[in-house]
Amino acid sequence: MASSDHLKPGQKGEIKVTVDLRGKFGAIVKTIQVITNDPLRRRTNLLMKMRVKDLIHARKYEADEIFKAPCRGCHVERGNSQKKFSLFMSDCIMCHNEGRSALPVSGMQAKAREEIEKALREGIRKTSMPGWDAKHGGPLTDEEIRGLVDYIKPAARRSRN
Amino acid sequence: MAKTYFLTLFLILAASSAYASPVLHIDKPQFDFGTISQDDKAEHVFEIENRGDGELIIEKLTPS
Numbered sequence: 001m002a003s004s005d006h007l008k009p010g011q012k013g014e015i016k017v018t019v020d021l022r023g024k025f026g027a028i029v030k031t032i033q034v035i036t037n038d039p040l041r042r043r044t045n046l047l048m049k050m051r052v053k054d055l056i057h058a059r060k061y062e063a064d065e066i067f068k069a070p071c072r073g074c075h076v077e078r079g080n081s082q083k084k085f086s087l088f089m090s091d092c093i094m095c096h097n098e099g100r101s102a103l104p105v106s107g108m109q110a111k112a113r114e115e116i117e118k119a120l121r122e123g124i125r126k127t128s129m130p131g132w133d134a135k136h137g138g139p140l141t142d143e144e145i146r147g148l149v150d151y152i153k154p155a156a157r158r159s160r161n
Numbered sequence: 162m163a164k165t166y167f168l169t170l171f172l173i174l175a176a177s178s179a180y181a182s183p184v185l186h187i188d189k190p191q192f193d194f195g196t197i198s199q200d201d202k203a204e205h206v207f208e209i210e211n212r213g214d215g216e217l218i219i220e221k222l223t224p225s
Binding site: 006007011012013014017021022023024025030032033038039040044045046047049050052055058 | 182183184185187190193195197200203206207208210211212213216220221224
């Protein structure tokens, strides 16, 4: 919406743009093409960028809130009685995926197994990654944690002598 | 004499209107809202200016 369709030489005006975010999610780029009688540049683009979060994820959370309601419904309980790959696909993938907030599997594989296990057990400070083992208030057993590490980065095979 | 005067005036007017052209200037044609929530209103006002010497006409705004 433009304040006025006609601007005299030297006159200033406004173009007000409203983007309807209902149902939108993720990174959005919106462009508006302005067509004028400017003989050297008939078309000019206005560009707006935004990252839209749904209502639940719009606010900042402490990492260990993920173990409580309402987060645990998606981030913990889907993984109940799952192991290794299926546990990863239930509890981890929604953050640890391309284009999401946390490192995808390919990125984690660049790290040492010990480092992956430590992050999984204790969490990573100043991030949204909580400590998942019982000692750190998490829901996973030692076996489940080892299974996840094995899936993320399988131990190097020992060569037979 | 008067004829020549009017002809000259006409030519000057014709020439000046032919050369008068608008120039659309937008200082900041890009805007980043950062992270926003679905129930926020994403509204932005772009400031525009006619820096030319002819009248600028906004013919159409087309959203992507």
